[in-house]
Amino acid sequence: MPGWDEAADWYAGMVADPARGFNDLAASTALELLGDVRGRGVLDLGCGEGHVSRRLARAGARVVGVDPTARLVELARGAEAAEPLGIRYELGRAERLDGFGDGTFAAVCAVLVLHHTDPLDAALGEVRRVLRAGGALVAVVPHPVLDHPGAGWVDGRRVVGRYTDERFWSTSTGGPVKAVHNIGWHHRTLATWINALAGCGFRIERLVEPLGRGDWRGLPRFLAVRCSS
Numbered sequence: 001m002p003g004w005d006e007a008a009d010w011y012a013g014m015v016a017d018p019a020r021g022f023n024d025l026a027a028s029t030a031l032e033l034l035g036d037v038r039g040r041g042v043l044d045l046g047c048g049e050g051h052v053s054r055r056l057a058r059a060g061a062r063v064v065g066v067d068p069t070a071r072l073v074e075l076a077r078g079a080e081a082a083e084p085l086g087i088r089y090e091l092g093r094a095e096r097l098d099g100f101g102d103g104t105f106a107a108v109c110a111v112l113v114l115h116h117t118d119p120l121d122a123a124l125g126e127v128r129r130v131l132r133a134g135g136a137l138v139a140v141v142p143h144p145v146l147d148h149p150g151a152g153w154v155d156g157r158r159v160v161g162r163y164t165d166e167r168f169w170s171t172s173t174g175g176p177v178k179a180v181h182n183i184g185w186h187h188r189t190l191a192t193w194i195n196a197l198a199g200c201g202f203r204i205e206r207l208v209e210p211l212g213r214g215d216w217r218g219l220p221r222f223l224a225v226r227c228s229s
């Protein structure tokens with residue numbers, strides 16, 4: 001099964017493709033939920049090649065990006081060298097944010113990343129630890145009700161699959177990665193997401209379900225949440 005290391009260059013190319021609205025919608029949703037970030041320390045968790053970090057920095061945040069995929073961090077650092085925005089990129093994973101002290105950040109921004117973490121409670125516990133009291137977590141994940149094992153398209157309509165089947169899933173056939181579904185992620189039901197946040201001590205302030213484009217027009221593409229620590 002391919003992992004993020006094999007998929008890094010494919011992913012970076014896809015994010016850079018202006019014809020694709022998917023990543024832009026996820027990033028815009030997160031920035032809207034974060035609100036005014038001017039002068040605030042923000043951790044971009046699972047920053048990938050850094051497009052969300054750059055948007056945060058341009059909006060005035062002091063940004064640190066962290067990601068476990070060496071090639072993506074290399075690309076992010078390359079972009080920072082080409083256009084310095086004051087962003088620091090580190091290798092690391094959500095479940096063990098060892099390099100960061102307690103209460104370091106005013107906000108954590110997790111765009112399309114928490115569904116790759118396991119165990120989720122460890123990742124949320126680390127996020128809460130590195131947030132200062134009252135700090136914000138904004139997270140965006142593929143909408144769990146419509147994007148999960150067995151969900152798909154029948155005659156142009158989205159049909160639900162094995163929604164209650166909570167597990168790691170992937171559509172890899174051994175070929176090149178053409179979608180994040182080929183890499184796979186940890187499917188969790190809506191109740192699991194919300195209960196995990198509450199169980200880790202977060203107070204949910206706002207949920208949004210931004211509508212997709214193309215085939216996804218009129219359907220919620222993501223589940224996005226803003227909560228406070």
Ligand SMILES: C[S@@+](CC[C@H](N)C(=O)[O-])C[C@H]1O[C@@H](n2cnc3c(N)ncnc32)[C@H](O)[C@@H]1O
Binds near residue numbers: 045067092093116
């Ligand atoms: C779908 S990409 C999203 C990247 C970026 N946030 C964006 O919106 O383009 C998922 C990212 O999560 C990272 N990732 C995978 N497992 C992770 C983990 N356990 N902790 C933090 N990041 C992880 C991958 O390396 C990849 O960069």
